[in-house]
Amino acid sequence: MLQTLGAFHLNFTEIVGTSILLQISRTNLLVACPACHHYSRRVHSRYTRTVADLPFSDRIVKLKIKVRRFFCANSACSSFTFVEPLSPAIPPFARRTQRLTEALVNITYGLVGEAGARLAFLLKMPSSSRTLLRLLNAQPIPQYPTPRVLGVDEWSWKKGGIYGAILVDLERRSPVELLKDRTAETFAKWLQTHPGVEIICRDRDTVLAVKSQF
Numbered sequence: 001m002l003q004t005l006g007a008f009h010l011n012f013t014e015i016v017g018t019s020i021l022l023q024i025s026r027t028n029l030l031v032a033c034p035a036c037h038h039y040s041r042r043v044h045s046r047y048t049r050t051v052a053d054l055p056f057s058d059r060i061v062k063l064k065i066k067v068r069r070f071f072c073a074n075s076a077c078s079s080f081t082f083v084e085p086l087s088p089a090i091p092p093f094a095r096r097t098q099r100l101t102e103a104l105v106n107i108t109y110g111l112v113g114e115a116g117a118r119l120a121f122l123l124k125m126p127s128s129s130r131t132l133l134r135l136l137n138a139q140p141i142p143q144y145p146t147p148r149v150l151g152v153d154e155w156s157w158k159k160g161g162i163y164g165a166i167l168v169d170l171e172r173r174s175p176v177e178l179l180k181d182r183t184a185e186t187f188a189k190w191l192q193t194h195p196g197v198e199i200i201c202r203d204r205d206t207v208l209a210v211k212s213q214f
Contacts, residue, residue: 007026007027007028008024008025008026008027008087009024009025009026009027010022010023010024011023011024011025011066015059018058018059018060018124019059019060019061019062020056020059020060020061020062021062021064022061022062022063022064023064023065023066024063024064024065024066025065025066025067025068026067026068026084026086029041031068031070031084031085033070033072033073033074033077033079033082034079034082034085035072035077035078035079035082036072036074036076036077036078036079038072038073038074038077039073040070040071040072040073041070042070042071042073043068043069043070043071044068044069044070044071044081045068045069046066046067046068046069047066047067047069048064048065048066048067049064049065049067050062050063050064050065050095051063051065051090051094051095051096051097052095052096052097052100052125053096053097053099053100054097054099054100054103054125055123055124055125058124059124060124060125060126063090063097065086065090067083067084067086068083068084069081069082069083069084070082070083070084100125101135103125104116104120104125104127104131104132104135105132105135105136105139107119107120107123107125107132108132108133108135108136109136112132112133113129113130113132113133114129116129116132117129117132120132144169144172144174144176145196146194146195146196146197147167147168147169147170147171147172147176147196147197148171148196148197148198148199149169149170149171149197149198149199149201150167150168150169150170150176150197150199150200150201151167151168151169151170151200151201151202152165152166152167152168152187152200152201152202153165153166153168153202153203154166154182155178163181163182164178164179164180164181164182165178165179165181165182165186165187166178166179167179167190170201177190
């Protein structure tokens with residue numbers, strides 16, 4: 001488990017209820033200041049940071065990380081002290097590891113909020129529905145090339161009220177864009193800014209009909 005986190009030393013383990021607590025700390029003696037990149041070995045202070053990780057068997061895993069703050073060895077640096085970087089697997093200020101976040105996001109993609117929270121609880125990755133939706137909304141929107149075969153249909157922003165249009169890449173089987181309305185003018189503008197569409201698939205509704213030149 002710790003091998004994927006980088007150079008950490010396992011100080012001790014403890015089982016508390018349904019959780020496994022792992023106290024870990026970095027092993028490197030010299031740490032580079034993120035501002036000036038000068039190395040330092042002078043420790044200013046220490047504190048404990050708690051980060052949730054993927055479960056082990058039927059137990060929740062929590063990492064108790066002993067984090068060090070160093071004096072910067074460069075007198076000209078703008079940072080008098082700095083906190084040692086931990087690992088790409090543990091983002092700054094995050095309460096969970098990157099791999100746990102990815103697992104929760106994948107659950108949310110399939111089940112959304114409440115159902116995703118129930119499944120995450122059963123899998124020993126307890127999170128609220130609000131947390132799952134926040135993690136999902138924080139994900140970058142993937143950028144896809146202009147589809148060759150484009151499907152277009154109407155969809156509702158608000159049930160029975162405001163309608164827009166959804167564009168789907170039928171070869172990749174993935175949504176491409178949500179248009180604010182379902183008018184032919186808005187659809188035509190999108191096609192003008194996304195050249196390369198060869199085939200447009202739609203129903204017989206004339207609302208989204210555009211000239212064949214697009």
